Every structure is written in structure tokens, then in C-alpha cells.
Amino acid sequence: MPDTKISCPDLRVELSGWELDNPVIPASGTFGFGYEFADFYDINILGSIALKGTTREARYGNPLPRIAECREGIINAIGLQNPGVEKVIEEELPRLRQVYRKKSVANVSGFSIDDYVYTAKRFDELEDIGILEINISCPNVHGGGMAFGQEPEAAASVCAAVKAACHKPVYMKLSPNVTDIVSIARACEDAGADGIVLINTLLGMRIDPRTGRKIVSTGAAGFSGPAVKPVAVRMVYQVYDAVKVPVIGVGGIETADDVLEMMYAGAAAVEVGAANLIDPYACKNIIEELPRRMEAYGIARLSDIIGRAHRA
Amino acid sequence: MYKKGIYEISENVCIADKVYRMRLDGFTGDITAPGQFINIQLPGFYLRRPISVCDWDEKGVTIIYKVVGDGTELMSGLEKSTKLDVLTGLGNGFDVGALKSGQTAAVIGGGVGVPPLYALTRKLLDRGVSVKAVLGFNEESQIFYDREFSELGAETIVTTVDGSRGIKGFVTDALKDMSFDHYYCCGPMPMLKAVHGLCTDLGIEGELSFEARMGCGFGACMGCSMETRNGTRRICKDGPVFRSEEVSFDA
Ligand SMILES: Cc1cc2nc3c(=O)[nH]c(=O)nc-3n(C[C@H](O)[C@H](O)[C@H](O)COP(=O)(O)OP(=O)(O)OC[C@H]3O[C@@H](n4cnc5c(N)ncnc54)[C@H](O)[C@@H]3O)c2cc1C
Numbered sequence: 001m002p003d004t005k006i007s008c009p010d011l012r013v014e015l016s017g018w019e020l021d022n023p024v025i026p027a028s029g030t031f032g033f034g035y036e037f038a039d040f041y042d043i044n045i046l047g048s049i050a051l052k053g054t055t056r057e058a059r060y061g062n063p064l065p066r067i068a069e070c071r072e073g074i075i076n077a078i079g080l081q082n083p084g085v086e087k088v089i090e091e092e093l094p095r096l097r098q099v100y101r102k103k104s105v106a107n108v109s110g111f112s113i114d115d116y117v118y119t120a121k122r123f124d125e126l127e128d129i130g131i132l133e134i135n136i137s138c139p140n141v142h143g144g145g146m147a148f149g150q151e152p153e154a155a156a157s158v159c160a161a162v163k164a165a166c167h168k169p170v171y172m173k174l175s176p177n178v179t180d181i182v183s184i185a186r187a188c189e190d191a192g193a194d195g196i197v198l199i200n201t202l203l204g205m206r207i208d209p210r211t212g213r214k215i216v217s218t219g220a221a222g223f224s225g226p227a228v229k230p231v232a233v234r235m236v237y238q239v240y241d242a243v244k245v246p247v248i249g250v251g252g253i254e255t256a257d258d259v260l261e262m263m264y265a266g267a268a269a270v271e272v273g274a275a276n277l278i279d280p281y282a283c284k285n286i287i288e289e290l291p292r293r294m295e296a297y298g299i300a301r302l303s304d305i306i307g308r309a310h311r312a
Numbered sequence: 313m314y315k316k317g318i319y320e321i322s323e324n325v326c327i328a329d330k331v332y333r334m335r336l337d338g339f340t341g342d343i344t345a346p347g348q349f350i351n352i353q354l355p356g357f358y359l360r361r362p363i364s365v366c367d368w369d370e371k372g373v374t375i376i377y378k379v380v381g382d383g384t385e386l387m388s389g390l391e392k393s394t395k396l397d398v399l400t401g402l403g404n405g406f407d408v409g410a411l412k413s414g415q416t417a418a419v420i421g422g423g424v425g426v427p428p429l430y431a432l433t434r435k436l437l438d439r440g441v442s443v444k445a446v447l448g449f450n451e452e453s454q455i456f457y458d459r460e461f462s463e464l465g466a467e468t469i470v471t472t473v474d475g476s477r478g479i480k481g482f483v484t485d486a487l488k489d490m491s492f493d494h495y496y497c498c499g500p501m502p503m504l505k506a507v508h509g510l511c512t513d514l515g516i517e518g519e520l521s522f523e524a525r526m527g528c529g530f531g532a533c534m535g536c537s538m539e540t541r542n543g544t545r546r547i548c549k550d551g552p553v554f555r556s557e558e559v560s561f562d563a
């Protein structure tokens with residue numbers, strides 16, 4: 001362990017010219033539109049907030065049950081329930097603004113390229129949106145979502161169309177349910193993506209041993225939580241090697257050490273998902289713990305460690 | 313408001329077949345209404361377990377749970393003075409103020425839907441409301457808390473499906489000839505539906521408590537959404553209690 005004493009660790013990171021106080025961002029779908037968590041703590045301590053996946057029209061989502069427990073993880077089949085982009089802008093964001101002063105990450109989903117462009121453009125007009133996170137990786141809806149994340153050409157076409165219509169940085173959120181994550185990340189970069197976010201949930205399934213029946217209504221659904229972290233770290237590592245744009249690392253993060261691991265693999269920032277659901281204070285605890293871990297490991301500036309595992 | 317805290321088990325006893333009562337000592341200032349629930353982190357399990365508040369005072373909260381799977385099995389073996397991480401004050405709870413002194417409430421519970429009605433009954437009686445408690449079980453060995461409801465001062469009727477005690481049949485078999493001004497109901501889905509149907513026919517309004525597999529229990533994940541006549545609602549945050557006029561069993 002290095003004996004250099006670090007007085008005031010620097011947690012700041014940057015995403016396409018946008019400076020965050022720290023790299024910790026609650027992941028889309030696990031933090032609602034943010035304000036629910038203001039009952040627990042001051043959410044202005046967060047690096048930013050990734051908003052619930054938003055579509056052009058309102059969506060009820062999938063029938064219940066939508067949740068199954070796994071060892072060290074959760075399976076969800078929410079199915080992008082959201083009130084639609086206009087209601088998000090009229091009702092949800094004003095409520096968030098009452099308790100939160102920073103910029104957010106808009107998470108955009110769709111069923112056609114037109115859908116993606118329409119919704120992304122609505123967020124692009126808002127001052128308090130930092131980046132557009134384009135979700136081409138939702139495993140819980142048919143006829144869209146993940147379908148666009150399966151092929152490099154389809155991913156690139158969504159990316160190029162959104163990029164052409166919007167001014168804000170466009171980050172493509174990729175699915176891990178593919179044979180070659182690198183080719184999809186490269187295709188997005190070539191199509192103009194300003195960053196890559198990965199991973200969305202893995203496809204999983206649980207069957208109740210007492211009844212022999214599938215637990216969630218859709219059968220297969222999105223698997224995440226600590227159990228998937230090694231997959232996420234590996235994919236972030238591979239993609240960091242292959243692209244020049246920033247990568248946001250997501251998947252199984254629960255502790256400050258998990259954040260460091262993801263950043264060593266190549267993440268410029270991280271998103272924390274399922275951990276928020278089982279412990280509403282998860283992000284706060286991570287942010288408070290980070291400087292202590294940095295001191296313990298002799299890290300003065302967090303941004304210095306991004307991708308360091310590639311050189312070690 | 314809901315908060316996270318560390319609670320210490322001061323009692324964990326079997327009170328009926330596979331049914332246990334647990335007393336958790338700790339801060340209860342965030343519990344505001346009967347019918348709310350708590351969400352318990354169990355060692356070795358990823359998701360929390362939602363359990364209704366049966367009763368509470370300044371020192372702690374009482375819950376009653378049935379062993380139905382691995383989590384509740386583990387709970388049943390926890391020793392006194394074990395500490396648990398618990399979120400309290402979750403959900404909306406029953407509206408104790410729906411009735412005035414002198415009116416009559418029917419509180420209707422099925423199986424482990426009975427517990428949240430206990431504190432409700434206590435609060436209603438405190439307000440001078442008469443309470444008729446209809447507690448439904450499958451069979452005699454599963455019955456619990458019928459005496460406790462009587463001791464509070466509620467007129468208590470037990471039904472069992474197999475007729476081993478009380479009225480043979482379902483809670484609706486006891487309800488159909490009763491008179492009351494408002495009802496509160498918690499139990500399995502078929503029971504909620506039957507009670508809602510009967511009381512709608514009788515022209516009586518009430519409140520029903522729902523359950524769902526939950527991801528968070530505090531409104532963040534949309535894991536527990538339900539369609540109501542007023543649009544989509546989260547059982548954990550907008551519920552678990554909904555007014556009979558807003559629920560719809562059509563979907
Ligand atoms: C608002 C609310 C209040 C409740 N109050 C009570 C109560 O007072 N007493 C009581 O005995 N039970 C109550 N339940 C049901 C209780 O939560 C489940 O029986 C319990 O979670 C089962 O856990 P397990 O690990 O034994 O079962 P497993 O089947 O092994 O659990 C696997 C997963 O499914 C979930 N799950 C399984 N069954 C249910 C269910 N019926 N409802 C919700 N989640 C479930 C578990 O929480 C866990 O995440 C309540 C449920 C809700 C939603």
C-alpha cells in the first residue's frame with residue numbers, strides 16, 4: 001500500500017465536456033424520476049441521475065409479476081412503463097427540479113427510428129439534460145428496444161439518426177445479449193456516438209421449483225445486480241480498447257471498490273442500478289466511501305485511473 | 313415518510329401452523345397508519361421481504377408472517393436479539409378517518425391478510441367506531457388472532473373453508489347477512505375480488521389492500537404497478553390500500 005497521504009481526493013470526471021462532481025449516476029429504471037429518493041437524502045450529491053426510460057407514447061408495461069429474485073441479483077420485466085415524453089417533461093421533470101439542481105441523463109427508448117428521434121429531440125431542447133442516453137438494449141419489449149442493439153447496422157442507424165437531429169452528446173446504451181459487443185460499439189462510434197453506456201440487463205429466467213412455473217409474466221426478462229458485475233467489467237474493458245469515446249460502466253455496482261474496478265476497466269463514469277432498490281442509500285454510501293477508498297489506495301485523482309488496468 | 317433503520321428481534325414465536333409473530337424493537341416514528349408495511353433485509357437474500365405492520369408502539373413494531381418460501385423459512389429461525397435492516401413507514405395505509413363514532417366497520421381478513429387489520433381495529437375502536445371482524449382461514453390449525461380481536465372489543469367471526477371452526481365457507485358467506493357502513497379488506501386476490509363484488513352489490517364502499525412481488529417497496533422500480541380506474545398506480549407507494557371505487561378487477 002502506498003504511504004503517500006492524499007489530502008483531498010479529486011472525484012471529478014468528465015463526459016463530453018460536461019464535468020460531474022463524481023462519477024456516480026443512478027441507472028435508468030432504478031431511480032424513477034429521482035424525486036422519490038429526495039425523501040431519503042439530498043440527491044444533489046449525485047454525479048447526475050439517469051431518468052427512467054422514456055418513450056414517445058405512454059406505456060403501461062408488462063403484466064405482473066414483473067420481479068423475481070435471484071442469488072445476488074434481480075430479474076425485472078417492467079417493460080418500459082412510463083407516462084410518455086410529454087408527461088415526463090410536463091409533470092415529472094418539474095417535480096425533480098424542486099429537489100435537484102444538476103443536469104440529468106435522459107434515457108430514450110423507442111420502437112422505430114422515428115420514435116427515437118422524436119423523443120430524443122424533445123429532451124434535446126431542455127437545458128437541464130446533460131446527455132442523451134439512447135437505450136437500444138431493453139430486453140423487456142417486443143418489436144424494438146433490444147432489437148436495435150443486436151446488429152451493428154441497426155445500432156448505427158439509430159445512432160446516426162438521433163445524432164443528426166440533436167445537439168447534445170449522444171450516448172448509446174448497449175445490450176450485453178450479443179455475440180460481439182465490440183463491433184456494435186464501434187459501429188455506434190462510427191455513426192457519431194459521443195459515448196457508450198454498458199451494460200443493460202442480461203436475459204435471464206427464473207422458474208419456481210415449488211410450482212414449476214416461470215416467475216415473471218414474460219418468462220425471460222432482464223437480469224442484473226452484483227451477479228452480473230464480472231460480465232459488465234469484461235465488456236467495459238473490451239469496449240474501452242476498441243473506441244475513443246467515453247464509456248459509462250453499469251452492472252452490479254454496489255460499493256466504492258466496484259466503482260474503482262469499473263473505472264480501472266475503462267469507465268469514465270458509472271451507473272448504479274439494482275443496488276438502489278435494495279438500499280435506497282446505495283449511491284450516497286458509495287459517494288461517501290469513495291474518497292476513503294481512494295486515500296487507502298493512494299489515488300489522488302479519480303480520472304487518472306480510467307482504463308489503467310489496460311496498462312497494468 | 314419512510315426510513316431505514318436497524319431493528320432488534322425481541323420475540324419470534326409460532327402462533328399457528330407455519331405462522332409466526334415477530335416483534336422488532338426500534339424507531340417507529342415513520343409509521344403513520346395501519347395497513348402500511350415494512351421491508352426487511354434478510355441475510356443471504358438479495359431482495360427485501362415486504363410484511364405488513366400488525367401493530368406498533370413507541371418501542372417497536374409487531375409483524376405476523378407465514379412461512380411460504382426460503383426467506384420466511386429463514387426468518388422463522390432467527391433468534392432473539394438478532395439485528396435486521398428494515399425500511400419502515402412504507403405505503404399509504406388504511407383511512408381510519410373514513411368513519412365517525414357510532415358507525416360500524418367490517419374488517420375482513422384472509423390468512424396472513426389478517427395482521428394489518430389488528431392495529432386498524434384498535435384505532436377504529438379508539439375513535440368510537442364499532443368493528444365487526446371477519447377472519448377467514450382454510451382450517452382450524454391456521455387460525456390466529458381471533459381472541460386478540462375479541463379482546464380489543466371487536467365482534468369477531470371466524471370462517472374456515474373446511475368448517476373445522478366457525479362458519480363453514482368463505483368470508484363472503486359471513487358478510488352477506490351483516491350490516492356495516494364501510495369495509496376494510498386484506499387477503500389473497502380471489503378474496504379481494506369476491507368481497508369487492510359483494511360489497512359493490514350491497515352498495516357499500518371500502519378499502520382493499522393489495523400485494524405484489526416488489527423490487528424496491530418505495531416507488532422507484534415500477535415492479536408493482538396496477539391498473540386502476542384512476543390510471544396506473546404503484547402498489548408499494550400509491551397503495552397498498554386502494555379505495556373500492558378506484559379498483560378494477562377486469563384486467
Ligand atoms: C405489502 C405487502 C404486505 C405483506 N404482508 C404480509 C404479512 O403481513 N404477512 C405475511 O406472511 N406475508 C405478507 N406478505 C407476503 C410476503 O411478502 C411474502 O410471503 C414473502 O415475501 C415470501 O418470501 P419467501 O422468501 O418466503 O418466499 P419466496 O417465494 O422464496 O420469495 C421469493 C421472492 O418472491 C417474493 N414473494 C413471494 N411471495 C410473495 C407474495 N405473496 N407477495 C409479495 N412478494 C412475494 C419474495 O419477497 C421474494 O422476493 C406481504 C406482501 C406485500 C407485498
Ligand SMILES: Cc1cc2nc3c(=O)[nH]c(=O)nc-3n(C[C@H](O)[C@H](O)[C@H](O)COP(=O)(O)O)c2cc1C
Pocket residue numbers: 027028029030052053054074076078080107135138173199200201222223224225226228250251252253271272273274275527533
Ligand atoms: C427495475 C429495473 C428497470 C430498468 N429500466 C431500465 C430502463 O428503463 N432503461 C434502461 O436503459 N435500463 C433500464 N434498466 C437497466 C439498468 O439501467 C442497468 O443497465 C442494469 O440494471 C445493470 O445495472 P445493475 O446491475 O446495477 O442493476 C433497468 C433495470 C432494472 C433493475
Ligand code: FES
Pocket residue numbers: 525526527528529530531532533534535536537546547548549
Ligand atoms: S416495488 Fe418498486 S415501485 Fe413498487
